[in-house]
Every structure is written in C-alpha cells, then in structure tokens.
Amino acid sequence: MSLHAAIKSHLLHHSKVALLVDDRVYHMTVLSTRAPKRPYIVFQVISQDRWRHMSNTCGVVDTEVQINIYADKHEGADAAGKQIGAYTVAEEVRKSLDHLNHRTIGRAPDSLTVNAAFLNNSFADYTVDPDGREWGAFRVVQEWRIVHEESLPVLAV
Numbered sequence: 001m002s003l004h005a006a007i008k009s010h011l012l013h014h015s016k017v018a019l020l021v022d023d024r025v026y027h028m029t030v031l032s033t034r035a036p037k038r039p040y041i042v043f044q045v046i047s048q049d050r051w052r053h054m055s056n057t058c059g060v061v062d063t064e065v066q067i068n069i070y071a072d073k074h075e076g077a078d079a080a081g082k083q084i085g086a087y088t089v090a091e092e093v094r095k096s097l098d099h100l101n102h103r104t105i106g107r108a109p110d111s112l113t114v115n116a117a118f119l120n121n122s123f124a125d126y127t128v129d130p131d132g133r134e135w136g137a138f139r140v141v142q143e144w145r146i147v148h149e150e151s152l153p154v155l156a157v
Contacts, residue, residue, distance in 0.1 A: 002112075003063055003148060007043055009106030014096040017041075020089045038137060039071035039089045046143075050150075059152045060115070065144040067093060070137040074124065086124065090140035094119055097144065115147040 004027050011017050011025045024040035046064040050057045075085035097105075100117040121143040128136040 002110075003045065003061075003065075003146065005110035006106035006112035006114075007065065009110035010096065011041060011043075011093065013107050014092075016092045017089070017096055020084050020092060039069060039084050039086060041067060041069055041089070041093070043067040057152065059149050061148055061150050063146045063148065064120075065146055067142040067144060069093065069140045069142070070127070071139075072135075072137065074138045086138040086140040090122065090142060093142065094122075097146075112148055115149065117144060117146045119143070120145050 008025050008027055011021075012023060021039050021041055024036050026040065026042045028042070028044045030036055030040070030042060044066055046066050048064075049062040051060040051062065052058060069086045069089045071086035071089060072083050073085045075087035097117045098119050100114050102113065102115060104111050104113050105117075106112060119142055122141060124138065124140045126136055127139050
C-alpha cells in the first residue's frame with residue numbers, strides 16, 4: 001500500500017485529529033476552486049531514500065513527509081469549539097504519529113506498517129492569500145521522518 005494513502009487514512013480515522021478537521025485532509029493540494037473551511041491539513045512526500053543491501057534494495061524506505069496545518073487562528077478554540085487553531089491541530093497530529101514503532105497506520109485497504117516515525121522539525125508562519133480576496137491563514141509545518149517497508153522488486157533473469 002502507498003504511504004500517501006496510509007497517512008491520509010490515518011489522519012482521517014484518528015479520532016482526535018478527525019474531530020478537529022473532519023474530512024479535510026489533502027495530499028499535495030486542495031482540489032477545489034476555493035480553500036476549504038479551516039482548519040485543514042495538506043501533506044506531501046518530500047523525499048524517499050531506499051535502503052540497500054549489497055546490490056539491491058532491502059525493502060525499507062526512509063521517507064521525509066511534510067504536513068501543513070492551516071487554520072484561522074494560531075492556537076486554542078473558542079467556547080463553542082469553533083475556530084480551532086493551527087497549533088491545536090498540529091499537537092494532535094504529533095501525538096497520533098510521533099514515535100510509532102512497528103505500528104500499522106491507516107485502515108484497510110489503506111494501511112501500512114511503519115517501522116518508525118519521528119517529528120524532525122516544525123515551525124509556524126502566516127500565509128497570505130495570493131489574490132487578496134480572503135484573509136490569510138495561520139500555518140504550522142511539520143517535517144516528519146517515516147521509515148516503512150515496501151515490496152521488493154522482482155528481478156527478471
């Protein structure tokens with residue numbers, strides 16, 4: 001199974017993350033003409049290093065993943081639980097993934113066993129809508145290192 005599908009499934013089905021963002025988890029881009037209701041998550045794979053054994057891959061992939069959390073405010077939530085902040089969502093994402101060791105993420109058929117997951121870095125900023133029609137968004141960026149297995153290639157002889 002692909003890491004992309006497993007991450008999306010994991011975030012959509014992790015109860016505390018899903019409670020905050022509902023179904024607003026996107027791979028690489030938001031597929032709509034307008035940004036969705038905030039908060040929402042956009043993630044992408046930055047790089048993948050395949051471990052090698054002698055002259056072939058050994059089926060272990062060291063992947064760098066960037067997770068971006070967008071919200072209308074930087075932290076907290078109002079009394080009604082609305083306007084959830086980017087830091088609030090980021091903390092739940094961190095707790096759902098950080099230091100997973102030999103655990104399955106996502107739900108079948110979009111599941112994958114992760115050997116290790118570590119949050120390497122995070123930072124926050126404020127993004128401005130490029131066309132100026134809407135207010136910008138607070139964003140928390142998380143940079144993850146996720147080590148997982150993949151099927152080995154079949155070599156033709």
